[in-house]
Amino acid sequence: MYDFEYHRPANVEDALKLIGERGEAKLLAGGMSLLPSLKMRLARYSDLVDLGGIAELNGIRRDGNALVIGAMTPHAVVAASPEVNSTIPALASLANGIGDPLVRNRGTIGGSIANSDPAADYPAGVVGLGATIITNQREIEADEFFLGLFDTALAPREIITAVRFPIPRKAVYLKLRQQASRFAVVGVFVARMGNGARVAVTGAGPSVFRVKDAEAALARKFDASVVKGLQIKQDNLSSDIHASAEYRAHCTSVMIGRAVTAVS
Amino acid sequence: MPVVSMTVNGNSVSGEVEGRTLLVQFLREHLRLTGTHVGCDTSQCGCCTVHIDGKGMKSCSVLALACNGSSITTIEGVAVDGKLHPMQQAFHEHHGLQCGFCTPGMIMSALDMVRRKGNDLDEHTVREQLEGNLCRCTGYHNIVKAIQAGAAAMKGDATPATQHD
Ligand SMILES: Cc1cc2nc3c(=O)[nH]c(=O)nc-3n(C[C@H](O)[C@H](O)[C@H](O)COP(=O)(O)OP(=O)(O)OC[C@H]3O[C@@H](n4cnc5c(N)ncnc54)[C@H](O)[C@@H]3O)c2cc1C
Ligand code: FES
Numbered sequence: 354m355y356d357f358e359y360h361r362p363a364n365v366e367d368a369l370k371l372i373g374e375r376g377e378a379k380l381l382a383g384g385m386s387l388l389p390s391l392k393m394r395l396a397r398y399s400d401l402v403d404l405g406g407i408a409e410l411n412g413i414r415r416d417g418n419a420l421v422i423g424a425m426t427p428h429a430v431v432a433a434s435p436e437v438n439s440t441i442p443a444l445a446s447l448a449n450g451i452g453d454p455l456v457r458n459r460g461t462i463g464g465s466i467a468n469s470d471p472a473a474d475y476p477a478g479v480v481g482l483g484a485t486i487i488t489n490q491r492e493i494e495a496d497e498f499f500l501g502l503f504d505t506a507l508a509p510r511e512i513i514t515a516v517r518f519p520i521p522r523k524a525v526y527l528k529l530r531q532q533a534s535r536f537a538v539v540g541v542f543v544a545r546m547g548n549g550a551r552v553a554v555t556g557a558g559p560s561v562f563r564v565k566d567a568e569a570a571l572a573r574k575f576d577a578s579v580v581k582g583l584q585i586k587q588d589n590l591s592s593d594i595h596a597s598a599e600y601r602a603h604c605t606s607v608m609i610g611r612a613v614t615a616v617s
Numbered sequence: 618m619p620v621v622s623m624t625v626n627g628n629s630v631s632g633e634v635e636g637r638t639l640l641v642q643f644l645r646e647h648l649r650l651t652g653t654h655v656g657c658d659t660s661q662c663g664c665c666t667v668h669i670d671g672k673g674m675k676s677c678s679v680l681a682l683a684c685n686g687s688s689i690t691t692i693e694g695v696a697v698d699g700k701l702h703p704m705q706q707a708f709h710e711h712h713g714l715q716c717g718f719c720t721p722g723m724i725m726s727a728l729d730m731v732r733r734k735g736n737d738l739d740e741h742t743v744r745e746q747l748e749g750n751l752c753r754c755t756g757y758h759n760i761v762k763a764i765q766a767g768a769a770a771m772k773g774d775a776t777p778a779t780q781h782d
């Protein structure tokens with residue numbers, strides 16, 4: 354790892370100042386994605402600005418018919434939270450399936466979505482529930498947030514402060530795990546909202562996406578029969594050592610059916 | 618160079634480090650606490666597991682400076698007055714190791730498991746919760762047995778998960 358200067362500001366304002374002033378500064382959250390990549394010298398920064406000392410970024414609260422999760426809330430805290438388990442158990446179980454317990458004790462929701470790894474779990478929950486990403490300067494709808502492979506709508510000096518999840522009638526997250534890393538080969542999030550259904554898929558392509566055909570069919574009749582044999586286009590899916598695009602398309606279709614059955 | 622201060626196994630320590638110094642390097646190279654091991658370069662093996670403010674984490678993927686003011690427990694800190702911790706004793710009795718390289722991480726991870734899941738651990742739970750720790754020798758069978766026995770033995774034991782957490 355190349356050396357850098359380390360900073361630990363106590364509030365968002367100071368963090369913004371630091372990343373504004375320093376040439377090649379980078380935010381650090383749990384470090385579970387950033388530090389491994391720095392160890393491999395895949396990137397180099399002059400400064401790391403650690404958000405770990407900012408208390409206001411941590412925590413879970415109910416806000417009307419939504420759940421607001423602070424950016425620095427670790428996966429293990431979301432997984433064990435009575436508030437999350439009683440309102441959106443699918444999100445708790447998603448968090449509980451990320452990596453391993455030691456990673457979950459340190460990795461954060463803000464870091465996961467800012468990173469936008471194609472095989473990450475949280476993006477499926479964020480898009481599947483139609484969540485809102487709250488930053489120091491604005492609110493970004495989930496559908497506008499994930500732009501592609503490791504790419505998001507975040508500006509260079511923008512900090513995610515929290516994510517607001519609308520509480521669905523029912524939802525489920527199913528993941529076909531890559532056996533060594535636990536990342537998603539395919540992950541499917543299906544939510545039954547007050548006004549229809551949402552279907553989001555992670556792992557299968559370069560970035561999370563919605564399956565609007567399935568959503569439209571489910572809006573007419575929420576039943577597994579309407580998504581049976583659903584064709585998923587392979588053009589934009591990934592082919593790699595873990596699975597071919599053809600296999601991913603097939604799994605996506607089958608898993609959407611199973612997910613719909615689970616929330617019916 | 619910046620100075621980092623923390624409590625390690627109940628002792629206040631401090632030292633000069635670089636921004637990039639990892640917690641595991643600080644423990645091993647500065648404090649000479651070499652019980653915490655480095656088994657991989659990809660944050661996957663768990664040999665480096667320690668407790669940071671009571672929670673199991675991979676010290677190869679945490680910066681030393683990020684632990685300023687924290688309380689750390691390593692494998693060197695779990696025995697009390699020269700007497701093995703019940704979890705260590707269980708690894709000994711159930712032959713939960715061969716080369717022993719993964720063992721410090723296994724034990725620190727097992728103690729974190731007891732903190733989260735309690736003392737009555739079935740085999741499935743232990744295997745699932747050990748996802749972050751790799752062993753290249755044992756085939757896990759005796760590690761699982763040892764953790765179940767160690768967790769049960771901790772029930773009657775007055776020692777907390779570890780004395781310093
Ligand atoms: C062994 C292992 C297995 C894993 N398995 C899985 C898995 O199965 N599924 C999965 O989804 N993930 C997995 N992960 C990744 C893990 O979930 C990470 O915790 C997560 O991707 C990044 O979160 P972090 O808090 O560690 O962020 P960091 O690594 O600290 O940061 C990641 C990126 O986000 C940026 N960032 C962080 N916080 C903010 C913020 N508030 N605002 C703006 N930008 C920010 C950083 O600058 C950096 O670019 C795994 C990781 C490891 C090491
Ligand atoms: S050394 Fe392998 S996970 Fe830390």
Ligand code: FES
Pocket residue numbers: 713714715716717718719720751752753754755
């Ligand atoms: S005992 Fe040798 S790696 Fe586990």
